[in-house]
Amino acid sequence: MSAVKTSQALPLSAICTLQSSLLTLAIFTLVSFTYLSLKSLSSPSLGSPTPPLQELVSSSDEKEELTDVFHTPEVFRLNYAEMEKKFKVYIYPDGDPNTFYQTPRKLTGKYASEGYFFQNIRESIFVTDDPDQAHLFFIPISCHKMRGKGTSYENMTIIVQNYVESLIAKYPHWNRTLGADHFFVTCHDVGVRATEGLPLLVKNSIRAVCSPSYNVGFIPHKDVALPQVLQPFALPAGGNDIENRTTLGFWAGHRNSKIRVILARVWENDTELVVKSNRISRATGELVYQKQFYKTKFCICPGGSQVNSARITDSIHYGCVPVILSDYYYLPFNDILDWKKFSVIVREKDVYQLKQILKNITQEEFVALHNNLVKIQKHFQWNTPPIKYDAFHMVMYDLWLRHYLIKY
Numbered sequence: 001m002s003a004v005k006t007s008q009a010l011p012l013s014a015i016c017t018l019q020s021s022l023l024t025l026a027i028f029t030l031v032s033f034t035y036l037s038l039k040s041l042s043s044p045s046l047g048s049p050t051p052p053l054q055e056l057v058s059s060s061d062e063k064e065e066l067t068d069v070f071h072t073p074e075v076f077r078l079n080y081a082e083m084e085k086k087f088k089v090y091i092y093p094d095g096d097p098n099t100f101y102q103t104p105r106k107l108t109g110k111y112a113s114e115g116y117f118f119q120n121i122r123e124s125i126f127v128t129d130d131p132d133q134a135h136l137f138f139i140p141i142s143c144h145k146m147r148g149k150g151t152s153y154e155n156m157t158i159i160v161q162n163y164v165e166s167l168i169a170k171y172p173h174w175n176r177t178l179g180a181d182h183f184f185v186t187c188h189d190v191g192v193r194a195t196e197g198l199p200l201l202v203k204n205s206i207r208a209v210c211s212p213s214y215n216v217g218f219i220p221h222k223d224v225a226l227p228q229v230l231q232p233f234a235l236p237a238g239g240n241d242i243e244n245r246t247t248l249g250f251w252a253g254h255r256n257s258k259i260r261v262i263l264a265r266v267w268e269n270d271t272e273l274v275v276k277s278n279r280i281s282r283a284t285g286e287l288v289y290q291k292q293f294y295k296t297k298f299c300i301c302p303g304g305s306q307v308n309s310a311r312i313t314d315s316i317h318y319g320c321v322p323v324i325l326s327d328y329y330y331l332p333f334n335d336i337l338d339w340k341k342f343s344v345i346v347r348e349k350d351v352y353q354l355k356q357i358l359k360n361i362t363q364e365e366f367v368a369l370h371n372n373l374v375k376i377q378k379h380f381q382w383n384t385p386p387i388k389y390d391a392f393h394m395v396m397y398d399l400w401l402r403h404y405l406i407k408y
Contacts, residue, residue: 069341069372076336076397083400089126090134092167095141100159105145107384110230110310113210113391114144114187116382117226120392123385135403136206137173137182139164143191153190161197179205183399186210187226189306192217206402208395211306212330220330221405224398227332227380227391230310234290238319239374241294242367249323249358250292251300252276253311259302259325259348266352273355275300293318297366298344298358300325313380316342321369323358325351333379333394335401342372 070076095101104115121127121138128134141163146156168174174182183206184195192209195201202217212218212225255261255277264277274292293299299315303326315322324331324345331339339345346357361369378387379394386392 069337069376071336071338079400080393080397083397084125087126087135087396087400087403088128088133089121089136089138089399090128090131090173091121091138091140092171094167094170095163100142100145100149100151101163102140103142103145105142105148107382108231110228111144111187111210112231113226113229113382114142114185114191116229116231116384117185117208117392117395118142119384120382120386124392124396126396131171131173134173135181136399139167139182139184139205141184143186143188143194146194147188147190153193156190156194157197160194160201164198164201177204180405181403182206183208183224185226187228206399208399211308212332213307213328214330216328218330220335222402224395224402225330225332225334226395227313228308228310229313229380229382229391231382233314233317234287235294235318237317237377238294239370239377241319242370245295245297245320245370247272247274247292247296249273249298249300249355250275250296250320251302251311252278252289252292253302253304254278256304257302259351260304262351263300263302263325263354267354270355272359273300290314290318293320296320297370298323298361300354302326302348303329316373316377316380319370319373319377321366321373323354325354333398336394336397337376337379342369342376344369 091102093102097103102118104118106112107115107119118140131137141160143156143160146159151159179200182201182204184201185208186192186194187210189211192207192211195207201207206223207218208224208226209218210226210228212220212223214220218225249272251263251273252275253260255264260277264275267273267275268277274296293315297320299311299318299320300323301309301311301315303309307326307329309326312322312324322343324339324343325348327348344358344361346354350357378389380391382391
């Protein structure tokens, strides 16, 4: 029996040889997989061709450009891409376009932002005909058109209230959130007041307005600040022309606010600040007012009858660093762009030290502000049809951010 058992057992040398072979095979397999994995990381797959060099360079340039002026450029880039893929808005079809609804009054003048939005939203990829797909609902009533037809403030409030109440009665969408997923766009000064007849429109809905004063009802985490842009611009965009900017500061306009009265009284006769208490007359030459922007380092932008002023976007367009002299003004895209990188913000009470504040800014600091200003010009320009990163898309991005606050 022992002879049989001995003949069936494997010799020790054979066992060692088998173990060595298995270990060698395992090592070879591990090395092979490691090599192939590293190769796949360093080489493109057949289904993913290598992007052209130009595409890689432009992407790198864009990233560098956004880095200087955005609070969180990478977050912006990712959220913006998601917005382009997913964001949908339902526009209520109700209302006669020949009266106050659906279509803009015009695309010119200081309230052009309202008109451009009304037109751009329909030209964009964001509109859906299916309300079940919508993230937000647009209430397409234009206060600018009402003013154009001579509607009084009292009647405007009634018209807005009746229109919204008719939508609430006809559709189920409002009642899901009491209007929190609805938005209203107005650039005219009285547009904000026109919503006051319907408290839920003020309290819950998103109001995109050109006069966003958080001292009189603007709610920053809910509402959106529209840039007030006076288009078309009279002259081409300025920028990269620092050697031509020999005037320290400039302002010319009407004394229709307390801060403007003080600004004119204190600085009108100064030799380094060009301050005039009226708009420059056309009789002095063609486009003298606009051409002064090209010659100036800092363009002073005091609030007028409201906190906002189209002079800010004029300054940006012409390459003149805006000096924001308006308390309680929630600046457009303030939660996206770092305004301190391309503007100077001065409290109204410091208007008496304005010249010294500007003179304390070194040439190196001014150059940085100017260069950043050129980078953000496209964000304060309306186009038709809209263009990526322009004013329309920045407003849509602000709306996209706010839809995350809504809970069903």
